[in-house]
Amino acid sequence: MFIGEYSYSLDDKGRVVLPSGFRADLKGTIYVVKGFEGCLRVYDEREWSIQQQRYAGLSDLNEKARKLKRLIFSGMNEVVPDRQGRIKISQALLSYAGIDQEKEVVIVGVDTHIEIWARQRWEQFINSYDQQIDVLAEDIDSDLREPGKK
Secondary structure (H helix, E strand, O other): OEOOEEEEEOOOOOEEEOOHHHHOOOOOOEEEEEOHHHOEEEEOHHHHHHHHHHHHOOOOOOHHHHHHHHHHHHOOEEEOOOOOOEEEOOHHHHHHOOOOOOOEEEEEEEEOEEEEEEHHHHHHHHHHHHHHHHHHHHHOHHHHOOOOOO
């Protein structure tokens, strides 16, 4: 499980250091893809396999499904962290996430995956939604309930 919020700077080669607490779970190839709300999502091999199966299950007859798959897979990076726990992120993904404009990033653990945000976007997101946690939970209450309980 990935948890926590960490601040880092992108180096001149477009690399970012992964938090030390995340590295044990990110051995081998990891996958960096376009995320929602303008962030990047990072998956380990096991979780990416689960996500990939979900995308494979989408019908190519559905226009939105085709567009989503193109956006996700065309920009995806497969990377292996170096000895210092750094990963190289492509210029296209940096641009998508607004990280090419500012070198400061926030890395967030989100249970099964990691998100990488441009600091300014993260702060805007938090400022917009942090005080609404109760409303968000209420809106998705049925998804949060334990199975079999109403």
